[in-house]
Amino acid sequence: MKGSAYLYFISFIATIGGLMFGFDVGIISGAIPFIQPYFGWDELQLGWGVSSILVGCILGAFGVGSLTERYGRKKLLIIVALFFAVSCTGMALARNQTFFISFRVLGGLAVGAVSVLSPMYVAEVAPPKIRGTLITAYQLAITMGILISYLVNFSLHEVDNNWRWMFATGLLPSVLFFTGLFFIPESPRWLVRAGFREKAMAVLENIGGTEFARTEFPEIESSLADSGGKAGFRILFTRRYRKVIFLGLLLSVFVQITGINTVVDYAPKILMTAGLEIRNALLQTSLIGLVNFVFTFLAIWLIDRLGRKTFYTVGSAGMATTLICIAAAFHFQMNPVFTTVCIMAFIAFFASCIGPAFWTLVAEMFPNRIRGQAVALASFTQWVFNFLVVLLFPYMLDAIGGSVTFIFLAAMSVIQLLIARFYIKETKGKTLEEIERLWT
Secondary structure (H helix, E strand, C coil): CCHHHHHHHHHHHHHHHHHHHHHHHHHHHHHHHHHHHHHCCCHHHHHHHHHHHHHHHHHHHHHHHHHHHHHCHHHHHHHHHHHHHHHHHHHHHCCCHHHHHHHHHHHHHHHHHHHHHHHHHHHHHCCHHHHHHHHHHHHHHHHHHHHHHHHHHHHCCCCCCHHHHHHHCCHHHHHHHHHHHHHCCCCHHHHHHHCCHHHHHHHHHHHHCHHHHHHHHHHHHHHHHHCCCCCCHHHHHCCCCHHHHHHHHHHHHHHHHCCHHHHHHHHHHHHHHCCCCHHHHHHHHHHHHHHHHHHHHHHHHHHHHHCHHHHHHHHHHHHHHHHHHHHHHHHCCCCHHHHHHHHHHHHHHHHHHHHHHHHHHHHHCCCHHHHHHHHHHHHHHHHHHHHHHHHHHHHHHHHCCHHHHHHHHHHHHHHHHHHHHHCCCCCCCCCHHHHHHHHC
């Protein structure tokens, strides 16, 4: 297999990691009404039970940066797939909260690592003209994983020991991911850096043909030679890279504190707070997951046409508007259907704009020399803020109410809009080496 078919195949395998990412993050939402009474959790304990996966995500994202530079992308992805399988099995069998949370943290290690490895791998194998589309397919896989988890939750809500079966279903995609990884090559850019020039040339030829390989190979070598070989973590904050690192960290903070994972993780709880009974809350959560999935196709179609900056600007404005509407729905105690529609609109703007643009920019904006460590730092940062948001959201919803909580998230979306307007540079259609020259 060579050419476009080969490229799409290896990208598909890598993006199954995104599906597991979405499944592991989303499956807890429907399990909450059943796990909370089983373990006897109060609201703060519930926040910890849900957000404990993010402790693993933080550690996984931070630790994988140096490991991927040393051992490559493929080997670590295989280990990550094993972690997914073990964690799903462990949570399904848990008899006490310590056991459950331990395996949830293990699953978090896998999610954090794959959030670095999968988009990075796709960015490093994809030609410039379709790189945004292929990385957006990773975001599509995340939304598919979330949608599958919501559908599983709804279909099992009346089954005995339903929350155990909810987690157990994650074993199937984990095995598919693990098996597929043995059929993909190592990243050509990592192979060049590690000194395997002939293997890197062969991978580039298989992806884009001889002419593509002859053009791309010298560019990769030149960028690595110019940057002086291997990089330590401290080099990220030198003057040469400070500007791009600062922007990456800003994007990583605001992609979380604008509230996407409050909806993904707590959609049934939000809807039940707005007045829906559990069955309808789970059903409407499934519809929210469907919107999340469908609108990501819009990003796949447009991201390499309109560009990353346009996506960030439109998405931030739309999210701010819909969050204000959700706040109004809580303040005026409006019909829960209106709240659901507003949440769907919020999800649509994130899925079609911010989610794909964020993961695309993070995967492509950093120079070759520091990409492993820089993507890991950005992913680590967004997981830290993801953890804080998910941990505190149930408490804030209970203590200060839905209207104030969602007004705060709307304000964060406005700040994200300003960052997009004044700091993001357009990267569509550029090679990774050309993008590097934009910043350095």
